Amino acid sequence: AQSVTQPDIHITVSEGASLELRCNYSYGATPYLFWYVQSPGQGLQLLLKYFSGDTLVQGIKGFEAEFKRSQSSFNLRKPSVHWSDAAEYFCAVGAADDYKLSFGAGTTVTVRA
């Protein structure tokens, strides 16, 4: 079964600084990989997803993620964070022969002025 690990529980970043959130997955074949964001009091919203092809994926709100098969990673990045990026971020993995997504524990991002 597939699984995903987000090593960082909480990250604090200054507004305007860059952000990188780590995600490591465990799956034998090429996984389907996702990043979702949850703002306070809201449901999850898809930022971006990767299935195949170009390993650098662009998403909404200026986010991008890079799939690295050799490191089993799918890290999320943003060059310059805004205060509105304060939220909880979830990495998720799915398999072609399965119907469900497995979510990581999440990383909470705090943005300081």
Add this chain to the structure above:
Amino acid sequence: DSGVTQTPKHLITATGQRVTLRCSPRSGDLSVYWYQQSLDQGLQFLIQYYNGEERAKGNILERFSAQQFPDLHSELNLSSLELGDSALYFCASSPSDRVYEKLFFGSGTQLSVL
């Protein structure tokens, strides 16, 4: 607004009771997923329905059951409630039953068992 509607938004009940959470998927979506989010367990997949049929089952307790009706709305029934069932329950929908589909999440139902 994701288009997924969950009711009620908040529910406070006592141990041993039974509650029903309701989810209306986005117009046209055939799949409904239920997730439980708690501080200690994170986001746990409970169950998926596709066009009225159960498609996948996750860490759903026997005290919990769900169904999807012909109009595609879904209900999650939680019975013999325990303190540990207190959590945020999310419903999500997608057009098909394929895992690569984007999930659209509702705002959740916050369940507090006292």
